[in-house]
Amino acid sequence: MTPLVELRNIVKTFGGVHAVDDVSLSLAEGEVLGLLGHNGAGKSTLIKVLAGVFPADSGTILIQGQPVSIRSTRDAKTLGIETIYQTLALSENLDSVANLFLGREMTGPLGFMNEEAMEEQARKTLGRLKLHLPSLSSLVQSLSGGQRQAVAIARAIHFNARVLIMDEPTAALGPEETLKVAALVAELSRQGIGIILISHDIHDIFDLASRLAVMKNGRLVGAVSTADVTQDEVLAMIIAGKMPERPNS
Amino acid sequence: MPTIASRARILSDRVAQAAGLDVRLLGMLLVMAVIWLVLHTATGGNFLTPRNLFNLSLQVAVVGIMTCGMVLVIVSRHIDLSVGSQIGFIGVFGALLQNSILPIDGSSTWWIATLAMLSTGALIGLGQGLLIAYAGIPSFVVTLGGLLFFRNAAFYINSGVTVAPLNKTFQLLGGGLDGTIGAFWSWTVCALAVLSVAAMVWRSRQRRSRYGMNSRSIVMDVLLIKVWSAFIIGFTAIMNAYQQPKTNIPMGIPIPVLILIGVTIIMSAIARKHRFGRHVFATGGSSESAELAGIDTRKLTVLVFVLMGLLCGLASIVITARLNAGASVTGTMTELNVIAAAVIGGTSLAGGIGTVYGAIVGALIMQSLESGMILMGVATPLQRMVLAVVLIVAVWIDMAYRKARKS
Numbered sequence: 143m144t145p146l147v148e149l150r151n152i153v154k155t156f157g158g159v160h161a162v163d164d165v166s167l168s169l170a171e172g173e174v175l176g177l178l179g180h181n182g183a184g185k186s187t188l189i190k191v192l193a194g195v196f197p198a199d200s201g202t203i204l205i206q207g208q209p210v211s212i213r214s215t216r217d218a219k220t221l222g223i224e225t226i227y228q229t230l231a232l233s234e235n236l237d238s239v240a241n242l243f244l245g246r247e248m249t250g251p252l253g254f255m256n257e258e259a260m261e262e263q264a265r266k267t268l269g270r271l272k273l274h275l276p277s278l279s280s281l282v283q284s285l286s287g288g289q290r291q292a293v294a295i296a297r298a299i300h301f302n303a304r305v306l307i308m309d310e311p312t313a314a315l316g317p318e319e320t321l322k323v324a325a326l327v328a329e330l331s332r333q334g335i336g337i338i339l340i341s342h343d344i345h346d347i348f349d350l351a352s353r354l355a356v357m358k359n360g361r362l363v364g365a366v367s368t369a370d371v372t373q374d375e376v377l378a379m380i381i382a383g384k385m386p387e388r389p390n391s
Numbered sequence: 392m393p394t395i396a397s398r399a400r401i402l403s404d405r406v407a408q409a410a411g412l413d414v415r416l417l418g419m420l421l422v423m424a425v426i427w428l429v430l431h432t433a434t435g436g437n438f439l440t441p442r443n444l445f446n447l448s449l450q451v452a453v454v455g456i457m458t459c460g461m462v463l464v465i466v467s468r469h470i471d472l473s474v475g476s477q478i479g480f481i482g483v484f485g486a487l488l489q490n491s492i493l494p495i496d497g498s499s500t501w502w503i504a505t506l507a508m509l510s511t512g513a514l515i516g517l518g519q520g521l522l523i524a525y526a527g528i529p530s531f532v533v534t535l536g537g538l539l540f541f542r543n544a545a546f547y548i549n550s551g552v553t554v555a556p557l558n559k560t561f562q563l564l565g566g567g568l569d570g571t572i573g574a575f576w577s578w579t580v581c582a583l584a585v586l587s588v589a590a591m592v593w594r595s596r597q598r599r600s601r602y603g604m605n606s607r608s609i610v611m612d613v614l615l616i617k618v619w620s621a622f623i624i625g626f627t628a629i630m631n632a633y634q635q636p637k638t639n640i641p642m643g644i645p646i647p648v649l650i651l652i653g654v655t656i657i658m659s660a661i662a663r664k665h666r667f668g669r670h671v672f673a674t675g676g677s678s679e680s681a682e683l684a685g686i687d688t689r690k691l692t693v694l695v696f697v698l699m700g701l702l703c704g705l706a707s708i709v710i711t712a713r714l715n716a717g718a719s720v721t722g723t724m725t726e727l728n729v730i731a732a733a734v735i736g737g738t739s740l741a742g743g744i745g746t747v748y749g750a751i752v753g754a755l756i757m758q759s760l761e762s763g764m765i766l767m768g769v770a771t772p773l774q775r776m777v778l779a780v781v782l783i784v785a786v787w788i789d790m791a792y793r794k795a796r797k798s
């Protein structure tokens with residue numbers, strides 16, 4: 143079966159730093175792929191290449207077997223790749239509805255926005271995700287960490303993503319919200335959405351991800367099925383950068 | 392622990408929000424009312440007269456038109472220091488066009504000159520915008536260069552000689568003796584405006600109920616229509632109460648004031664209801680987030696400056712027509728009035744925050760103080776000193792207000 147997304151030999155440098163060094167990785171439909179690694183391992187940089195934030199220095203991206211050129215976040219979104227950034231990338235001075243639709247506003251013929259329709263849609267999406275906000279019209283700067291996360295998640299889901307990238311989605315969340323996100327990830331994966339879940343906390347994603355990829359110093363240490371490994375083995379991959387030894391595989 | 396004061400504030404905010412009112416704007420209107428009453432007393436009853444209010448509205452037009460554009464420039468976290476020089480340059484250019492190139496009494500001269508002046512403004516904005524957005528030169532530097540360049544270009548193209556007179560029809564755009572629309576048309580415009588307000592309030596109710604959302608209470612909406620109508624009718628009555636010298640023919644609304652009102656409505660709609668305005672606010676708040684959301688912030692910046700230039704062209708038309716001359720010194724230091732009006736009106740120099748209506752009230756407050764002090768016979772340097780203090784105090788109060796609301 144052709145994978146939903148295939149990254150081939152992606153290289154990205156900043157000045158002299160090899161942030162991502164010849165990484166190849168694939169993601170199947172409905173798969174939850176955990177991307178692990180220390181701070182500065184290159185996780186965010188890799189997914190930003192896929193999200194169109196900046197182009198790779200070299201390498202190819204294939205979507206359902208077709209090579210694609212992703213030059214901007216807009217390109218990525220057109221291909222159905224949605225991203226929840228580590229920083230959330232919300233506009234603090236706008237309200238939740240404005241953030242949810244930012245760059246994709248519902249407009250009439252002259253480009254004037256249909257605010258009522260956007261509010262209604264936002265309400266529906268948040269309801270569907272069981273995410274609750276006190277008021278849709280308060281500015282994001284007045285929301286709590288969890289509420290902001292809710293806005294960022296709703297924004298990524300609303301436009302029918304095929305690929306969902308979540309960079310540290312539960313970093314700002316309490317235990318209850320973390321469980322909610324976990325349930326959401328499982329639900330979205332059942333719907334066939336491919337999900338890349340980034341974390342440097344292995345416990346966070348061991349139960350959620352069906353496959354784990356580990357990066358260290360910009361390179362891919364390897365990718366393994368969660369079912370085949372123990373947490374300790376994955377920890378060894380993260381720390382020592384070594385694949386687990388498998389005499390019988 | 393919220394104090395009683397902060398609870399009261401939160402409560403009053405809630406009430407205002409439920410009523411769909413902008414607390415800050417109301418506060419500014421209140422300040423303006425106080426200033427007007429004080430000036431009226433201080434001038435021995437000469438301030439709140441039809442004659443003075445007529446002149447005040449005429450004087451505020453030029454700065455007001457440009458302020459509408461400056462709000463978007465500042466919201467997008469830029470600045471335009473060249474606007475005063477732009478109106479000087481465009482004015483001399485437009486005057487030369489009418490006086491030396493086209494037949495001055497030609498029937499198409501006025502609109503050719505008008506179009507040419509508007510396009511010149513837009514082109515200047517385009518050039519500056521491209522340098523800022525694509526060459527990455529800070530707007531402060533580019534437009535400081537623009538300030539020097541266009542002021543001196545205004546001198547250079549006619550060796551500093553003032554160009555006069557101008558085309559008769561063109562002069563009407565400045566709101567001179569004939570540049571008002573008279574009693575009949577003023578009342579017609581007034582009636583249309585009242586009807587539009589009612590229609591807009593009604594439409595907003597309809598839309599909200601179509602989407603199953605709570606509307607404001609009907610009492611509030613009716614009150615809103617009443618207040619607006621009273622304001623519109625009152626304004627029209629005042630403009631008509633001022634009579635042409637030595638006659639009893641009412642002047643009516645001056646054309647520049649109509650232009651200002653039109654620009655204010657359109658620019659406010661663009662800022663709040665149009666996706667372009669939404670993107671400008673997003674970019675000003677965080678250009679990184681805006682870019683990640685797929686907004687082309689460079690193109691947006693260019694457009695903001697083109698719009699600013701276009702409005703400079705319009706302001707230049709008004710002032711040049713009113714002076715009936717293209718003078719190379721026209722608009723000197725006006726950039727400061729424009730920026731001050733926007734800032735007093737609540738536009739944050741840190742970007743991302745501001746309203747067009749607020750900025751217009753800011754321009755009115757500045758102009759009121761200036762006119763009032765002229766009536767009181769305050770010397771020009773002292774006037775300027777007072778305005779400077781007002782600017783700083785206004786921003787100070789605004790900052791304290793925002794801080795109090797955030798905590």
Ligand SMILES: Nc1ncnc2c1ncn2[C@@H]1O[C@H](COP(=O)(O)OP(=O)(O)OP(=O)(O)O)[C@@H](O)[C@H]1O
Pocket residue numbers: 156159160161179180181182183184185186187188228342
């Ligand atoms: N925009 C940038 N400019 C320069 N260097 C960068 C940039 N973004 C990332 N880097 C560098 O690339 C390397 C990888 O960073 P990246 O953010 O991808 O790591 P990460 O795995 O996401 O880490 P974390 O777990 O802390 O989020 C780091 O050395 C970082 O300093």
Ligand SMILES: [Mg+2]
Pocket residue numbers: 185186187228309
């Ligand atoms: Mg990261």
